[in-house]
Amino acid sequence: MSEQVRSLERVRDVQPRIVREAKRNGWLRSATSSVFVRRLLVLVCLAAIWQFSAALAHNPILFPSFTETVSALAEAVWSENLLQYAFASVLVLLKGYLLGIGLALILVSFATLNNFLREALLTLTAMFNPLPAIALLPLAMLWFGLGEKSLIFVLLHSVTWPFSLATLTGFQSVPETQRLVGRNYGLRGVRYIALILVPSALPSIISGLKIGWAFAWRTLIAAELVFGVSSSSGGLGWFIFRNRNELFTDKVFAGLITVIAIGLVVEFGIFRALESSTVHRWGQQR
Amino acid sequence: MDRRAADVAARSSGGRTGLVLEAAELSLVYEREGQPVRAVEEVDFKLEAGERLVLLGPSGCGKSSILKAVAGFLQPASGHILIRGQPVTGPGPDRIVVFQEFDQLLPWKTARQNVAFPLLVAKRIGRQEAYRYADDALRKVGLSHVLDAFPHTLSGGMKQRVAIARALVTQAEILLMDEPFAALDALTRNRLQTDLLALAEELKFTLVFVTHSVEEAVLIGTRIQVLGGRPGRTVATISVDAPQLKDRTTFEFQDIVRHIHGYLQSEGTEKAA
Ligand SMILES: Nc1ncnc2c1ncn2[C@@H]1O[C@H](COP(=O)(O)OP(=O)(O)OP(=O)(O)O)[C@@H](O)[C@H]1O
Numbered sequence: 437m438s439e440q441v442r443s444l445e446r447v448r449d450v451q452p453r454i455v456r457e458a459k460r461n462g463w464l465r466s467a468t469s470s471v472f473v474r475r476l477l478v479l480v481c482l483a484a485i486w487q488f489s490a491a492l493a494h495n496p497i498l499f500p501s502f503t504e505t506v507s508a509l510a511e512a513v514w515s516e517n518l519l520q521y522a523f524a525s526v527l528v529l530l531k532g533y534l535l536g537i538g539l540a541l542i543l544v545s546f547a548t549l550n551n552f553l554r555e556a557l558l559t560l561t562a563m564f565n566p567l568p569a570i571a572l573l574p575l576a577m578l579w580f581g582l583g584e585k586s587l588i589f590v591l592l593h594s595v596t597w598p599f600s601l602a603t604l605t606g607f608q609s610v611p612e613t614q615r616l617v618g619r620n621y622g623l624r625g626v627r628y629i630a631l632i633l634v635p636s637a638l639p640s641i642i643s644g645l646k647i648g649w650a651f652a653w654r655t656l657i658a659a660e661l662v663f664g665v666s667s668s669s670g671g672l673g674w675f676i677f678r679n680r681n682e683l684f685t686d687k688v689f690a691g692l693i694t695v696i697a698i699g700l701v702v703e704f705g706i707f708r709a710l711e712s713s714t715v716h717r718w719g720q721q722r
Numbered sequence: 723m724d725r726r727a728a729d730v731a732a733r734s735s736g737g738r739t740g741l742v743l744e745a746a747e748l749s750l751v752y753e754r755e756g757q758p759v760r761a762v763e764e765v766d767f768k769l770e771a772g773e774r775l776v777l778l779g780p781s782g783c784g785k786s787s788i789l790k791a792v793a794g795f796l797q798p799a800s801g802h803i804l805i806r807g808q809p810v811t812g813p814g815p816d817r818i819v820v821f822q823e824f825d826q827l828l829p830w831k832t833a834r835q836n837v838a839f840p841l842l843v844a845k846r847i848g849r850q851e852a853y854r855y856a857d858d859a860l861r862k863v864g865l866s867h868v869l870d871a872f873p874h875t876l877s878g879g880m881k882q883r884v885a886i887a888r889a890l891v892t893q894a895e896i897l898l899m900d901e902p903f904a905a906l907d908a909l910t911r912n913r914l915q916t917d918l919l920a921l922a923e924e925l926k927f928t929l930v931f932v933t934h935s936v937e938e939a940v941l942i943g944t945r946i947q948v949l950g951g952r953p954g955r956t957v958a959t960i961s962v963d964a965p966q967l968k969d970r971t972t973f974e975f976q977d978i979v980r981h982i983h984g985y986l987q988s989e990g991t992e993k994a995a
């Protein structure tokens with residue numbers, strides 16, 4: 437009897453503590469429940485760590501601090517046309533990216549026609565996908581010279597194969613029932629692809645778009661690093677390369693920050709928005 | 723079919739009378755790892771306009787295969803299928819299928835858009851008009867309140883009703899339904915059976931309906947074709963058109979259900995022997 441009472445008391449003792457803890461965590465939880473706040477928090481933490489370790493290293497030539505980088509970034513934007521460099525890069529990137537996507541869509545459309553063409557495309561992607569597109573740059577320079585054409589050629593390679601593979605995989609995993617429904621209503625050819633396969637495979641296609649975008653970005657910056665010494669077209673990679681030569685490390689960091697910032701804007705501003713208005717809304721992906 | 727029903731059918735569907743669907747000595751063969759798998763052997767049936775044929779039989783006797791062949795997804799190994807005298811060469815919008823699977827709705831379209839889809843694909847009418855027909859069809863299946871819902875937010879029964887609305891809206895002469903209510907609870911199932919029967923009376927479509935359930939077969943069909951064995955063959959054909967057979971509580975209903983269970987049972991013992 438007395439045992440029971442004591443254990444009951446213990447229970448009563450425990451409960452208020454749980455409640456108190458929940459209350460204490462309340463403000464933190466509600467603040468971090470906003471996705472935006474959470475991401476901002478992550479960025480702030482990263483900046484703090486950066487600032488702290490740069491202060492420890494105390495070597496601005498090799499490792500500038502966060503604040504030094506920010507001021508270099510501001511200076512580069514105001515007096516060195518950093519935004520123009522960025523714009524030039526993004527423009528070339530978009531050209532290569534869209535061409536690559538377009539080419540991939542054509543290839544994949546043909547691949548859905550029959551087994552031979554599908555095998556052909558699968559073989560091509562198996563060959564070219566593991567090949568870093570940047571490895572084709574010397575060849576591209578030989579064929580197209582220094583300039584936009586060569587860049588677009590390697591960009592095309594960096595986008596077409598991974599995107600083709602993702603789309604093809606997406607098409608292959610379209611549920612049998614949805615295929616039959618489309619054919620039941622008399623859909624064939626391009627309309628069948630556009631009205632059934634593409635929307636049904638959209639989760640894979642979007643992830644292919646993302647992968648293609650990331651590959652293209654990497655390839656472009658790498659290519660601009662090579663071109664930097666000889667091309668007048670500029671671009672972010674060239675900005676980074678030039679400033680490294682002059683040991684303006686803070687500006688190198690500013691260039692890198694710009695690359696990252698554009699990547700973040702595209703990921704959260706475009707791809708996430710695309711996902712939440714399509715595949716999330718349709719329950720195809722959470 | 724009695725003459726009055728035929729008259730109504732003729733009026734409501736613009737002169738749809740006569741022989742609609744015919745299968746003769748239909749045999750279906752699949753290939754599995756290089757070996758032929760005989761699914762259906764020498765099955766015959768004929769459907770007049772407005773008739774409702776139920777294919778009834780145990781699992782694996784080839785009911786779905788027959789439906790697929792009529793839909794044009796599967797070529798007959800021998801025999802033939804004629805639609806209004808023309809051999810079936812492939813799938814087409816004159817034979818709309820309601821599948822058993824819940825994922826037959828297109829997840830990227832709302833209920834209304836799903837139902838309007840076949841109309842828009844056919845390109846005969848504009849979007850506004852198609853949506854009006856879609857809303858009508860959804861009202862008929864009791865779904866006026868979820869017009870703008872995406873399929874993943876609907877229950878299984880609601881999805882099947884949307885699929886039925888999508889089949890109805892096409893006004894296709896032939897509807898093919900493969901166990902459309904199989905995965906539903908008894909209550910929803912009963913309601914949908916009654917609804918389908920009422921819609922069939924109203925719209926006079928010609929229906930081939932596949933089911934495991936004897937009760938469902940008697941309720942829905944004008945005629946039941948019992949299949950059995952592997953490969954599947956016709957075991958019996960039973961007319962169930964009488965009005966007293968459309969009410970579960972009548973003696974006649976219970977009696978014919980018992981009678982048909984007899985066919986299925988003898989089929990089972992034969993196989994065991
Ligand atoms: N794609 C396929 N490849 C090979 N064999 C198949 C295929 N589809 C069906 N079969 C075989 O054909 C036979 C009939 O199958 P079917 O799906 O038509 O049966 P069913 O009567 O619809 O059965 P259930 O009531 O379980 O749906 C089965 O023996 C099955 O194994």
Ligand SMILES: [Mg+2]
Pocket residue numbers: 785786787900
């Ligand atoms: Mg089946």
